[in-house]
Amino acid sequence: KAGVTQTPRYLIKTRGQQVTLSCSPISGHRSVSWYQQTPGQGLQFLFEYFSETQRNKGNFPGRFSGRQFSNSRSEMNVSTLELGDSALYLCASSFRPAADTGELFFGEGSRLTVL
């Protein structure tokens, strides 16, 4: 079956703009987690959605938001972009909540560059 699909794969924005990233989980998976990966901070947990409800949230400012639709697809939005938001944004899906399951399935990521 198809894996986790993230779109777009690459994008370039300027400071102050906003961006929306999309994640389609593996069919049947109800949990979607988002991570930000940067060389300096590593993999930082952003949030997790399960059955359209935000289950957990990491320590990121309110500029970072997300949602999940009834078909389990998820989007994350970053408003008022800053240079430090440049990163690889990874989405991962699982059938059960992330901490209850044995394995997360990751997408290839969306690489955001903020100029």
Place this chain on the structure above:
Amino acid sequence: SQQGEEDPQALSIQEGENATMNCSYKTSINNLQWYRQNSGRGLVHLILIRSNEREKHSGRLRVTLDTSKKSSSLLITASRAADTASYFCATDKIQGAQKLVFGQGTRLTINP
């Protein structure tokens, strides 16, 4: 904040040698997982070890867990060039919010 910390940050060995990476964590856990990431790609799950297990094998991978020391190790035997990647440990949390937290990773380079 990071739960797991990998050691070393970078490791370079010759093909055929064994590679050992370590992960230390701070709070009690239910399980610990190891993932691999090829450059700029998504992470791939390698193996999960539960808190009541001490050792687990999967092919050329061997994972140990010492809950008294809050540490785990990943051993890759007979390394291959294709093993070149970053390796991350991930832990859940018993206390507080249940979520998977990743360490900073070990960058492994296998030289032919």
